[in-house]
Amino acid sequence: VAENPYLYFARVTQLWRRAQQQSAGPRIHPSAVVDPDAHIDPSAQIGPLCVVERGARIGAQTVLKSRVTVSEDCVVGERCILHPGVVIGADGFGFAKDGERWEKIEQLGAVRIGNDVEIGANTCIDRGALSDTVIEDGVKLDNLIQIAHNVRVGDHTVMAAQVGVSGSTLIGRHVQIGGQAGLIGHLAVADGTMIAGSTNVIEDTQPRSIQKGYVATPHLEFKRIQAVTQRLPELKRKVTDLEARLAALEQGAGAKEGRTP
Amino acid sequence: VAENPYLYFARVTQLWRRAQQQSAGPRIHPSAVVDPDAHIDPSAQIGPLCVVERGARIGAQTVLKSRVTVSEDCVVGERCILHPGVVIGADGFGFAKDGERWEKIEQLGAVRIGNDVEIGANTCIDRGALSDTVIEDGVKLDNLIQIAHNVRVGDHTVMAAQVGVSGSTLIGRHVQIGGQAGLIGHLAVADGTMIAGSTNVIEDTQPRSIQKGYVATPHLEFKRIQAVTQRLPELKRKVTDLEARLAALEQGAGAKEGRTP
Amino acid sequence: VAENPYLYFARVTQLWRRAQQQSAGPRIHPSAVVDPDAHIDPSAQIGPLCVVERGARIGAQTVLKSRVTVSEDCVVGERCILHPGVVIGADGFGFAKDGERWEKIEQLGAVRIGNDVEIGANTCIDRGALSDTVIEDGVKLDNLIQIAHNVRVGDHTVMAAQVGVSGSTLIGRHVQIGGQAGLIGHLAVADGTMIAGSTNVIEDTQPRSIQKGYVATPHLEFKRIQAVTQRLPELKRKVTDLEARLAALEQGAGAKEGRTP
Numbered sequence: 111v112a113e114n115p116y117l118y119f120a121r122v123t124q125l126w127r128r129a130q131q132q133s134a135g136p137r138i139h140p141s142a143v144v145d146p147d148a149h150i151d152p153s154a155q156i157g158p159l160c161v162v163e164r165g166a167r168i169g170a171q172t173v174l175k176s177r178v179t180v181s182e183d184c185v186v187g188e189r190c191i192l193h194p195g196v197v198i199g200a201d202g203f204g205f206a207k208d209g210e211r212w213e214k215i216e217q218l219g220a221v222r223i224g225n226d227v228e229i230g231a232n233t234c235i236d237r238g239a240l241s242d243t244v245i246e247d248g249v250k251l252d253n254l255i256q257i258a259h260n261v262r263v264g265d266h267t268v269m270a271a272q273v274g275v276s277g278s279t280l281i282g283r284h285v286q287i288g289g290q291a292g293l294i295g296h297l298a299v300a301d302g303t304m305i306a307g308s309t310n311v312i313e314d315t316q317p318r319s320i321q322k323g324y325v326a327t328p329h330l331e332f333k334r335i336q337a338v339t340q341r342l343p344e345l346k347r348k349v350t351d352l353e354a355r356l357a358a359l360e361q362g363a364g365a366k367e368g369r370t371p
Numbered sequence: 372v373a374e375n376p377y378l379y380f381a382r383v384t385q386l387w388r389r390a391q392q393q394s395a396g397p398r399i400h401p402s403a404v405v406d407p408d409a410h411i412d413p414s415a416q417i418g419p420l421c422v423v424e425r426g427a428r429i430g431a432q433t434v435l436k437s438r439v440t441v442s443e444d445c446v447v448g449e450r451c452i453l454h455p456g457v458v459i460g461a462d463g464f465g466f467a468k469d470g471e472r473w474e475k476i477e478q479l480g481a482v483r484i485g486n487d488v489e490i491g492a493n494t495c496i497d498r499g500a501l502s503d504t505v506i507e508d509g510v511k512l513d514n515l516i517q518i519a520h521n522v523r524v525g526d527h528t529v530m531a532a533q534v535g536v537s538g539s540t541l542i543g544r545h546v547q548i549g550g551q552a553g554l555i556g557h558l559a560v561a562d563g564t565m566i567a568g569s570t571n572v573i574e575d576t577q578p579r580s581i582q583k584g585y586v587a588t589p590h591l592e593f594k595r596i597q598a599v600t601q602r603l604p605e606l607k608r609k610v611t612d613l614e615a616r617l618a619a620l621e622q623g624a625g626a627k628e629g630r631t632p
Numbered sequence: 633v634a635e636n637p638y639l640y641f642a643r644v645t646q647l648w649r650r651a652q653q654q655s656a657g658p659r660i661h662p663s664a665v666v667d668p669d670a671h672i673d674p675s676a677q678i679g680p681l682c683v684v685e686r687g688a689r690i691g692a693q694t695v696l697k698s699r700v701t702v703s704e705d706c707v708v709g710e711r712c713i714l715h716p717g718v719v720i721g722a723d724g725f726g727f728a729k730d731g732e733r734w735e736k737i738e739q740l741g742a743v744r745i746g747n748d749v750e751i752g753a754n755t756c757i758d759r760g761a762l763s764d765t766v767i768e769d770g771v772k773l774d775n776l777i778q779i780a781h782n783v784r785v786g787d788h789t790v791m792a793a794q795v796g797v798s799g800s801t802l803i804g805r806h807v808q809i810g811g812q813a814g815l816i817g818h819l820a821v822a823d824g825t826m827i828a829g830s831t832n833v834i835e836d837t838q839p840r841s842i843q844k845g846y847v848a849t850p851h852l853e854f855k856r857i858q859a860v861t862q863r864l865p866e867l868k869r870k871v872t873d874l875e876a877r878l879a880a881l882e883q884g885a886g887a888k889e890g891r892t893p
Contacts (some may be wrong), residue, residue: 120467123477123500141404143663143680143698158404158422159438161680161698161716175461176404176422176440177681179698179716193461194422194440195493200697200715200753203774203792206642210788210806212772214750216645228475231461231495232515232717234753234775234793239645250473252464253495253517254535254754256775256793256811266471270464271495271517272535272553274776274794274811276829284471289517289535290553290571292794292812292830307537308553308571308585310812310830324585324830324846325858336586338864342599348871349609355878356616381728384738384761402665419665419683420699436722437665437683437701454722455683455701456754489736492722492756493776511734513725514756514778515796527732531725532756532778533796533814545732550778550796551814551832568798569814569832569846585846597847603860610870617877 148180151188163199169225181237187225187247195232198223202236202243202259202277215239217259224248230255230271246283258295270307282317409441412449424460430486442498448486448508456493459484463497463504463520463538476500478520485509491516491532507544519556531568543578670702673710685721691747703759709747709769717754720745724758724765724781724799737761739781746770752777752793768805780817792829804839 138144138156145164150156154168157176162168166180169188174180178192181199186192204215219238223245229235230253235243238260245251245263252271257263261275264283269275273287276295281287285299288307293299297311302318305311311326320329323336338345399405399417406425411417415429418437423429427441430449435441439453442460447453465476480499484506490496491514496504499521506512506524513532518524522536525544530536534548537556542548546560549568554560558572563579566572572587581590584597599606660666660678667686672678676690679698684690688702691710696702700714703721708714726737741760745767751757752775757765760782767773767785774793779785783797786805791797795809798817803809807821810829815821819833824840827833833848842851845858860867 114467114469116467117469117474120465120469120474120476123479124475126479127477139404141402141663143661159420159681159699163698175442176424177420177438177699181697181716191462194442194458195456195495195717195754197716197753197775200775201713201750203752203772204642205772205790206636206639208636208639208642211748211770212788212790213639213642214646215642216649218645218648226472228462230464231458231497232456232493232754232776234717236753236775248472250464250466252519253458253461253497254493254515254776258774258793266473268466268473270537271519272533272794276792276811289537289555290551290812294811294829307555334865335861338868339596339600339861341868342603342864343595345868345871346599346602346606348875349606349613352613352871352874352878353609355882356613356620359878359882360616360620375728375730377728378730378735381726381730381735381737384740385736387740388738400665402663420681436703437685438681438699452723455703455719456717456756487733489723491725492719492758493717493754509733511725511727513780514719514722514758515754515776527734529727529734531798532780533794550798550816551812568816600857600861603864604856607860607863607867610867610874613874614870617874617881621877621881 157194166199181221183220184222184237185220186223187227189225190223190227190229192229193231193233193253196229197232197234198229199237200234202239204239204259204277219243219260221245224265227251233257252289264301418455427460442482444481445483445498446481447484448488450486451484451488451490453490454492454494454514457490458493458495459490460498461495463500465500465520465538480504480521482506485526488512494518513550525562679716688721703743705742706744706759707742708745709749711748712745713750715751715753715755715775718751719754719756720751721759722756724761726761726781726799741765741782743767746787749773755779774811786823 139158141158142156142160144162147164148162149167151170153170154172159177161179163182165183167185172190176194178196184199199221201217205212219242221243224247226248233255235257236259246265248266250268256274258277260278263281267285269287270289272290274292279297281299282301287305290308293311298314300317303315304320306322309326323332400419402419403417403421405423408425409423410428412431414431415433422440424443426444428446433451437455439457445460460482462478466473480503482504485508487509494516496518497520507526509527511529517535519538521539524542528546530548531550533551535553540558542560543562548566551569554572559575561578564576565581567583570587584593661680663680664678664682666684669686670684671689673692675692676694683701685704687705689707694712698716700718706721721743723739727734741764743765746769748770755777757779758781768787770788772790778796780799782800785803789807791809792811794812796814801819803821804823809827812830815833820836822839825837826842828844831848845854
């Protein structure tokens, strides 16, 4: 028997996939637009209708499925998988106010992606303003995720679909983030933090803490608040009851003393 | 007079559109990348820069607008419309832990889409892990929606933009889901459920129930809680007032009995 | 010294970018699919694998990066930047009920975008049902945003990533909207409104108001409610304490009067 049946299952699916695999097709699909000054490892595969711009680097055995963009000077490591519609290195969202107008801050950094990273369909990772946006080794990102400029995501962190990470937030290693969660900018998310789906994280987190709620609060405190919130109608009834009983009592006391309260 | 004026209006727009329609262009745009082992019905239209992979099937009168990907072995029924940027059949998000690392679970299922389905721009529907992800007849999905692996969406269900449905959740027929709502995995959403925008559904739902709130609760209970929540500052004032009045009363009672409380 | 250092910084990044810029490449990349009846200004640039459909207009000095779709009859003004994966003019989400089925309402309007607009990667702006969806001058939209049919966005308004705006909502000038915020349909958002990230706006807003919370409420009221919500466990303890003290008091009063309460 396998010690870790889920891992054993993963290995079986990989064997099955390899047995089924037909010829891999051309290394660079003829419909892809690859700049002559991009560096594609001879063992990498660039799928149909991808764009790889000047100065970009694609590592060994990395696969870009169809319709992926890797912009100028961005680097993708080895054994990565980028699913259809992924955009690496669009401009970060940066503007300075000039009276009524917004003036563009040119985004002069790039994106650097480590090894063994998988990135889901239509996910976007923006280039940095001055330095780079960084995704470290073994990170797994689901579909439709937004990673803003100058974010750093630590080794083996995973994010479910539609998560949004704002600019300059630093995410540690082995962090897990549920779907549709949102992280404001300039945060430090500690190693091993677990963030529940749809949670809004607005403060730095402690290592291995569990974050949960509309405004993220540590898990235990959230459960206490949540428990009371669910009983608010009961609480209100109690207070109304208290008021009536007190009024009666006060009236009684006033009457005994021969005066109106 | 029309019995159902909105439906009458829909029919008029269709007439207008048909009257305006110029020649439809080529059946398969020359810029599209269609695998020789894909099956395209002769009455289907494949727009510019689409990708249809090996073993995929596109049904009669279905239209893929520009830049759509339909991956290996995925099936799209008849009279469907897939808008630009749609990704059908990217890998579901599945990994097993191997010590510090995440090991990929190959996604061996596909996506099956029924007839008369419309799918909005940049929406993603992932392939299943072992069996297929299924979208039944008449389903309408708006833009930027995430449908995870092994989800099933029942006949004539509609979802507004940016909804996220996690893995293996089963959604019934005639369900309506508002924008940005999120459904956790392995749920059963009953026929006719209505889920308000931005609601997080974390429990199975009853047929024709209305779900609403940061954590979804049945509509009436939500309204009761919501009503109290809005009056929390008033509730707190009342309690403070009660405390003062009680303290006075207790002091009075103590004084009468010749002792300090 | 600069009066506005941030603006000064923006200008320096622009100088740097211009100094670095190599030759711009072809005006219309040969891989782009541009309809002969589209109107492209001679100074505009259309990147690799873009689609510009019949009747669309692209203004002077506007840049479409890679893999952008501008659909039939949609208009983009001057000096705009559209990042990879943007979809302008997919059909708005409109259906009329016909018994069990949904009948499509053809979307006969288009999208009109002003000058100096920037639109982030994979963002979608749908065409209007009868009249147009309108984005005015100087608007800046981040990645993965949904703008539904017949929305109007006023001059110099900015939205962070993953915001969703439902149909027919009118957004004023100089509005700022944080990431993942959601606006229901048919709203009027006044000039200068600030909407915090992840906020759900379900009512019209006042000029220069600050909106915040799961259900958006004016900022000050939200802070009051939020403050009490955080102290709910304490409030509940107080009420329980009150009940005990009152019961003792009532019992004492009853005993004095020679009866059980």
